[in-house]
Amino acid sequence: AQSVSQHNHHVILSEAASLELGCNYSYGGTVNLFWYVQYPGQHLQLLLKYFSGDPLVKGIKGFEAEFIKSKFSFNLRKPSVQWSDTAEYFCAVRSWGKLQFGAGTQVVVTP
Amino acid sequence: GAGVSQSPSNKVTEKGKDVELRCDPISGHTALYWYRQSLGQGLEFLIYFQGNSAPDKSGLPSDRFSAERTGGSVSTLTIQRTQQEDSAVYLCASSSDRVTEAFFGQGTRLTVV
Numbered sequence: 001a002q003s004v005s006q007h008n009h010h011v012i013l014s015e016a017a018s019l020e021l022g023c024n025y026s027y028g029g030t031v032n033l034f035w036y037v038q039y040p041g042q043h044l045q046l047l048l049k050y051f052s053g054d055p056l057v058k059g060i061k062g063f064e065a066e067f068i069k070s071k072f073s074f075n076l077r078k079p080s081v082q083w084s085d086t087a088e089y090f091c092a093v094r095s096w097g098k099l100q101f102g103a104g105t106q107v108v109v110t111p
Numbered sequence: 112g113a114g115v116s117q118s119p120s121n122k123v124t125e126k127g128k129d130v131e132l133r134c135d136p137i138s139g140h141t142a143l144y145w146y147r148q149s150l151g152q153g154l155e156f157l158i159y160f161q162g163n164s165a166p167d168k169s170g171l172p173s174d175r176f177s178a179e180r181t182g183g184s185v186s187t188l189t190i191q192r193t194q195q196e197d198s199a200v201y202l203c204a205s206s207s208d209r210v211t212e213a214f215f216g217q218g219t220r221l222t223v224v
Contacts, residue, residue, distance in 0.1 A: 009151075032210055044202070044215040051210065090154060097161050097209035099144055103153035 002027050004093050006102035014110050015083055021076040021105050023091030032094040033074040035065055036101075039087045047089070050074065061085070081109050113137075115216035117203050123222045124193055132188040132219045136205030144206075144213060145178055145188050149199040157201075160186065161209060193223045 007022035025031065035047040048059025055067040065076045074091060086109045091102040116135040124130050136143050145157040156170035160180045171177070175193075180186040190197055200220050204213035 034212055036215075043217045044204075046212045046214075049212050094210070097142060098156070098159050098167055099204070099206075099213055100156055101146070101154035 002093075002095065002100065004091055004100050004102040006089075006091050006105050008105050009103065010106045010108070012108045012110065013081060016080050017109075019076075019078045019081045019085070019107065021089055021091075021107070023074045023076065023102060025072050025074070025091075025093045027072075027093055027095045029095065033065075033067060034092040034094070034099075035059065035063070035074075035076050036090045036092060037087045038090070038104075044090070047076070081107075083109050083111050085109050115203055115205055115214055117201075117216035117219050119219060120217060121220045121222075123224060126195060126223055127192055129189065129191045130193055130221065132190075132201050132203075132221070134186045134188070134203030134205075134216060136184065136186070136203070137207075137214055138184075140205035140207050140214075141183065142206045142209065142213070143180055143186050144204045145186070146202040146204070147172075147199045148202055148218070152199075154202065157188070190221075193221075195223045197221060198223045 003026045005024045033050040036044045037047050038044045047063050050057045050067045058064045063078050088104045088106050090104045118133045141162045143160040146154040158178045159167040175191045178188045200218040202218045204215045206213040
C-alpha cells in the first residue's frame with residue numbers, strides 16, 4: 001500500500017541546534033513532494049515543495065529539503081532553529097492527484 | 112475567495128445525530144480534499160474530488176461518512192449517526208490542479224458528546 005512515513009514523532013532541541021526530519025514514501029512513478037507546517041493554533045502552511053529538477057529545494061524560513069529518488073526520501077533540514085520553529089511538521093506525497101500525509105513530527109524548540 | 116473557508120469552525124453534537132461540514136475552496140480550484148486530524152494521529156485522508164471525475168472515496172472510514180461537491184465548488188462532508196470516535200478536526204484543502212500544492216482551511220472542530 002502507498003504510504004508516507006515520518007521517522008520521529010517528537011523532537012526536542014535547543015535554539016541554534018540543527019534540525020533534520022526524515023520522510024520516506026512508498027509510491028512508484030512520478031510523485032510531487034511537500035513539507036507543510038502547522039504552528040500552534042494555525043492552519044497548515046506550505047514550507048516547500050519538489051516537483052522536478054534540482055533535488056535540493058529551498059523553502060520559507062530557512063528550511064530546505066533533499067529529494068533522494070533512490071531512497072524514496074525527502075528529508076527536511078534547517079541549520080539553526082529558532083524558538084518560533086516550534087510546530088508540527090508534515091511530509092506529504094502527491095501521486096495521481098491524491099495527496100497523502102505522514103503522521104507528523106512535533107518539534108519543540110527550547111530557548 | 113481569498114482562501115479556503117470552512118464552516119462551522121466548531122461543532123458540538125450529541126451522539127447519534129447527523130452533522131454537515133462545509134468547505135468553500137479557493138475560486139477556480141479544481142481539486143478538493145477532506146482530511147481528519149485527531150490528536151497524535153496526523154492527517155487521515157478521507158476523500159478527494161478532481162473536476163468532474165468520480166471522487167476518490169478510499170479514505171472514508173465507514174458508510175456513515177459521505178461527501179459531495181456541488182457545481183465543482185462548495186463541498187459538504189456529512190457524518191450520519193455520529194459516534195464519539197468521530198470527534199476530531201476536519202480539514203478541507205483545495206488546489207488548482209493535480210500537481211500543485213494544496214491550500215488548507217482552518218478546519219472544523221467536531222466534538223461528539
